[in-house]
Amino acid sequence: MKTELRASTTTSLSLQNHNLFTSPQGSLAGALKGCLGSLDGACIEKLLLHCASALESNDITLAQQVMWVLNNVASSLGDPNQRLTSWFLRALISRASRVCPTALNLNGNGFVQRRLMSVTELAEYVDLIPWHRFGYSASNSAIFKAIEGFSKVHILDFSITHCMQWPTLIDALAKRPEGPPSLRITVPSFRPQVPPLLNVSCEEVGLRLGNFSKFRQVPFEFNVIGNSSSFSSSSTSSTSETTIMSEESSSLFPFEVLLSQLNPSSLNLQEDEALVINFQNWLRYLCDEPNVEIYEGASLRDTFLNTIKSLNPRVVVVVDEDSDLSASSLTSRITTCFNYLWIPFDALETFLAKDSPHRIEFEADIGHKIENIIGFEGFQRIERLESGLMLSQRMKNAGFFSIPFGEDTVGEVKALLDEHASGWGMKREEDNNMLVLTWKGHNSVFATAWVPTNGGSLED
Amino acid sequence: MAVSEMAGEAGVSSSGFKITPAAVAPSKKKRNLPGMPDPEAEVIALSPRTLLATNRFVCEICNKGFQRDQNLQLHRRGHNLPWKLRQRTTKEVRKRVYVCPEPSCVHHNPTRALGDLTGIKKHFCRKHGEKKWKCERCSKKYAVQSDWKAHMKTCGTREYKCDCGTLFSRRDSFITHRAFCDALAEESARSQTLPISPEGNPNVKAVVASPPPPPLTPSTTVVSPALSIQSSELPDNPIGLSPPTPATTCLTTSTTISTTCASSNTSSSCTVFASIFAPSTTTQISQLPQTSASSYSNNVSSLARPHSSTTHPTIAGLEPTSLSLSTSLYLSLNNGSSLFPTPENQDSRHYAPSPQPAAMSATALLQKAAQMGAAASNAPLLCGFGLTTSSSSSAAQKSQIKPESGAAVAAGLGLGLSSVENSGLTDYLVMGPSPTFGNPPMTRDLLGLSIGGGSGGSTGRLSALLNSFGGSGFDVTASPTSYGGGPPERKPNGPTLL
Numbered sequence: 001m002k003t004e005l006r007a008s009t010t011t012s013l014s015l016q017n018h019n020l021f022t023s024p025q026g027s028l029a030g031a032l033k034g035c036l037g038s039l040d041g042a043c044i045e046k047l048l049l050h051c052a053s054a055l056e057s058n059d060i061t062l063a064q065q066v067m068w069v070l071n072n073v074a075s076s077l078g079d080p081n082q083r084l085t086s087w088f089l090r091a092l093i094s095r096a097s098r099v100c101p102t103a104l105n106l107n108g109n110g111f112v113q114r115r116l117m118s119v120t121e122l123a124e125y126v127d128l129i130p131w132h133r134f135g136y137s138a139s140n141s142a143i144f145k146a147i148e149g150f151s152k153v154h155i156l157d158f159s160i161t162h163c164m165q166w167p168t169l170i171d172a173l174a175k176r177p178e179g180p181p182s183l184r185i186t187v188p189s190f191r192p193q194v195p196p197l198l199n200v201s202c203e204e205v206g207l208r209l210g211n212f213s214k215f216r217q218v219p220f221e222f223n224v225i226g227n228s229s230s231f232s233s234s235s236t237s238s239t240s241e242t243t244i245m246s247e248e249s250s251s252l253f254p255f256e257v258l259l260s261q262l263n264p265s266s267l268n269l270q271e272d273e274a275l276v277i278n279f280q281n282w283l284r285y286l287c288d289e290p291n292v293e294i295y296e297g298a299s300l301r302d303t304f305l306n307t308i309k310s311l312n313p314r315v316v317v318v319v320d321e322d323s324d325l326s327a328s329s330l331t332s333r334i335t336t337c338f339n340y341l342w343i344p345f346d347a348l349e350t351f352l353a354k355d356s357p358h359r360i361e362f363e364a365d366i367g368h369k370i371e372n373i374i375g376f377e378g379f380q381r382i383e384r385l386e387s388g389l390m391l392s393q394r395m396k397n398a399g400f401f402s403i404p405f406g407e408d409t410v411g412e413v414k415a416l417l418d419e420h421a422s423g424w425g426m427k428r429e430e431d432n433n434m435l436v437l438t439w440k441g442h443n444s445v446f447a448t449a450w451v452p453t454n455g456g457s458l459e460d
Numbered sequence: 461m462a463v464s465e466m467a468g469e470a471g472v473s474s475s476g477f478k479i480t481p482a483a484v485a486p487s488k489k490k491r492n493l494p495g496m497p498d499p500e501a502e503v504i505a506l507s508p509r510t511l512l513a514t515n516r517f518v519c520e521i522c523n524k525g526f527q528r529d530q531n532l533q534l535h536r537r538g539h540n541l542p543w544k545l546r547q548r549t550t551k552e553v554r555k556r557v558y559v560c561p562e563p564s565c566v567h568h569n570p571t572r573a574l575g576d577l578t579g580i581k582k583h584f585c586r587k588h589g590e591k592k593w594k595c596e597r598c599s600k601k602y603a604v605q606s607d608w609k610a611h612m613k614t615c616g617t618r619e620y621k622c623d624c625g626t627l628f629s630r631r632d633s634f635i636t637h638r639a640f641c642d643a644l645a646e647e648s649a650r651s652q653t654l655p656i657s658p659e660g661n662p663n664v665k666a667v668v669a670s671p672p673p674p675p676l677t678p679s680t681t682v683v684s685p686a687l688s689i690q691s692s693e694l695p696d697n698p699i700g701l702s703p704p705t706p707a708t709t710c711l712t713t714s715t716t717i718s719t720t721c722a723s724s725n726t727s728s729s730c731t732v733f734a735s736i737f738a739p740s741t742t743t744q745i746s747q748l749p750q751t752s753a754s755s756y757s758n759n760v761s762s763l764a765r766p767h768s769s770t771t772h773p774t775i776a777g778l779e780p781t782s783l784s785l786s787t788s789l790y791l792s793l794n795n796g797s798s799l800f801p802t803p804e805n806q807d808s809r810h811y812a813p814s815p816q817p818a819a820m821s822a823t824a825l826l827q828k829a830a831q832m833g834a835a836a837s838n839a840p841l842l843c844g845f846g847l848t849t850s851s852s853s854s855a856a857q858k859s860q861i862k863p864e865s866g867a868a869v870a871a872g873l874g875l876g877l878s879s880v881e882n883s884g885l886t887d888y889l890v891m892g893p894s895p896t897f898g899n900p901p902m903t904r905d906l907l908g909l910s911i912g913g914g915s916g917g918s919t920g921r922l923s924a925l926l927n928s929f930g931g932s933g934f935d936v937t938a939s940p941t942s943y944g945g946g947p948p949e950r951k952p953n954g955p956t957l958l
Binding site for chain 1: 563564566567568569571572574575576579582583606607610629630632633635636637638639640641642644645647648828829
């Protein structure tokens with residue numbers, strides 16, 4: 001019913017009940033006559049787009065009029081459309097304010113004070129809906145298979161969920177018939193400042209994983225890299241590089257600092273170790289715009305992937321949300337965003353009560369994402385999600401080929417989804433060996449696994 | 461997508477089919493956009509009766525009901541009745557998607573259609589049907605029998621219990637919780653070499669690195685040096701924490717997160733807007749004086765720091781927002797005077813300051829928005845929008861902003877604009893890939909509104925917007941000419957933007 005937004009063509013729009021409309025006469029009321037009794041998703045989307053285009057064309061009046069209408073629709077405790085609208089509206093207001101900072105300048109902490117969770121609360125959070133657990137399950141299963149026969153495993157973990165993925169892998173490794181391998185997990189010290197937020201450091205998280213591993217008798221080590229001030233032991237060769245960078249610059253260009261540490265010595269890579277790279281909801285934070293000055297026309301994202309490839313990992317697993325939210329056109333992003341994020345909102349609606357604090361938190365975190373996608377531009381727009389299809393192409397360009405998920409993996413994931421109420425499904429995309437979590441048939445999260453071409457160690 | 465009637469199947473009862481018109485969506489992509497079904501698909505709209513009907517196919521001999529025609533036919537063989545099984549059509553069938561008949565449902569919209577018949581039936585039943593099935597053990601209720609059955613299979617069968625007392629029905633969530641649970645940390649501190657069984661151990665409080673209280677001081681320092689935890693050895697001293705001292709040190713210094721929401725991101729403040737959404741604004745905003753920017757700022761700053769110490773998500777309930785704004789808007793309505801002839805405003809006073817938008821139809825809302833434009837006042841409502849402009853008039857304006865009425869509209873809307881028309885806002889909105897965030901210095905006037913002359917310009921734009929709601933391929937030139945004698949509306953930027 002709704003048409004896609006295309007920059008070049010003018011498409012006609014209609015609403016469901018367009019034939020209920022009378023042709024508006026010269027009066028405003030006439031134009032309003034026959035408007036839908038209640039604002040449905042399509043209506044809201046139109047309003048959002050109108051607001052955005054009004055902002056882009058400096059028509060503040062119209063923008064505010066639309067915002068006013070939206071504000072009367074929006075409600076953080078209403079139905080999913082209302083909730084989604086409230087977050088979109090915030091994002092638009094945020095955007096409008098950004099280009100016109102007020103004299104108050106209250107050192108904004110952003111809109112929403114998102115509280116910090118404890119580790120156990122986060123553990124609960126990631127299991128509210130299978131949104132995250134799907135990716136964990138698929139990835140861990142692929143990792144488990146890829147490290148078969150190795151007695152030492154090193155995981156480079158790039159994720160925003162603070163190692164929630166690993167307990168189940170540790171558990172699986174502990175039960176390995178030939179005995180568990182020794183496990184080393186390395187995380188970057190820098191984490192994009194996005195929810196979910198923890199009230200403890202990553203070291204504390206590492207401590208707990210260590211406890212757990214000990215409990216399960218899996219030899220375990222936890223490392224943090226990416227500080228310009230210090231990093232893991234044998235890094236003498238990179239010291240000169242990093243001393244040039246001051247503390248300030250490391251916080252300004254954290255990914256670049258991290259990139260500089262992705263080398264065998266900084267990471268202390270071992271020959272007999274299976275190197276696993278885990279990207280979970282993370283690649284989106286690497287800038288995808290080509291950078292002529294630094295990366296010879298490639299983007300940071302591509303350069304990062306190339307560097308990863310050069311480490312010769314055993315397997316690279318990539319999980320993220322299946323939507324393209326990085327278009328340069330604002331209106332395009334709004335449309336895609338609205339037509340994608342209704343999915344988690346709908347899922348939450350199905351399982352949690354209207355006033356459930358967990359649900360509100362989860363939605364607020366999505367709202368944070370929306371605010372960044374719509375409210376910001378340039379380097380401040382850090383959420384640059386690309387869909388599974390696009391990501392797969394990028395991986396191929398970087399010199400990886402995809403490996404399929406085994407039948408047992410598929411079985412495990414299916415079993416996981418069966419334990420959740422129906423509505424969740426899974427499908428396999430054959431061409432990219434992708435597993436996709438679906439909600440009521442709509443793509444939500446994708447999972448893929450890759451090995452480097454030309455010397456991928458799986459051929460050994 | 462085109463809509464078709466469901467081809468009548470041989471059911472005894474007649475099922476009411478509803479046709480829902482839908483637009484044709486041209487699409488060149490083979491792959492569906494995430495979140496949207498195949499644009500080529502056929503949209504089927506079934507009636508509630510059809511969706512809820514379980515056994516539509518009834519045997520005339522014994523009145524036994526069947527869900528599918530095929531099953532009925534097979535049954536009829538048993539009565540020695542003539543039977544006929546329909547072959548599956550070999551020609552290619554268009555993919556079908558199904559919408560929910562309930563108008564307020566999100567799946568009523570064809571872009572949110574569900575891909576299979578069973579799915580839509582179950583959805584309708586679950587969402588809009590009566591929950592007839594109840595689990596005895598945990599009192600959960602289900603509308604669909606198969607859901608209830610699925611639940612009965614697992615309810616109470618598998619339970620995992622953590623030492624801290626929490627119960628889990630799924631193993632992976634149990635494992636994840638257990639790994640991070642304080643109870644395990646405490647056990648590890650005490651244990652020596654033996655693995656600890658999941659079954660209860662007395663909760664002895666040991667000195668462990670427990671999580672610190674939520675940090676109140678923002679700290680952006682990079683975390684302390686890499687902490688290597690070797691748990692392969694089994695030392696004699698408390699384990700898992702290797703040297704406790706550095707551990708606790710790093711805990712207290714290294715929380716980088718408390719500044720939340722990226723203080724590095726937002727250069728300008730949007731906590732001004734937080735004021736709209738903070739629950740405490742309910743009374744405050746409506747009592748704001750007309751033109752007192754300073755007192756407003758005081759209010760805002762006091763509202764700008766929501767409670768970080770609570771344990772509840774400090775989203776600051778949006779619910780009161782619409783209420784408070786509605787209320788104050790309502791107040792302003794009474795204060796304002798109309799600059800425009802308000803045509804048929806018979807429902808303009810039906811404004812109910814209710815947070816439930818269902819109480820106010822889109823019609824009324826949009827109309828209200830237009831009429832807000834008519835009310836000229838210095839209402840400081842929604843001033844938190846903070847889209848202020850200078851009061852200087854500059855000659856070179858973008859063409860879209862007509863010099864007449866924007867300010868009036870804005871004023872009426874109470875959206876906190878001041879003299880929109882002569883707005884320095886024109887220069888700042890560079891919303892391209894390379895934004896310039898530098899703004900010309902402007903005097904800010906959050907609340908003051910200097911109203912220019914008024915006529916139908918901006919409201920005309922609104923009406924152009926409204927027109928875009930009205931009908932497919934709506935010819936923009938057919939938009940209402942005017943209703944206040946204003947200049948022609950900003951036509952082309954309406955629908956074509958979409």
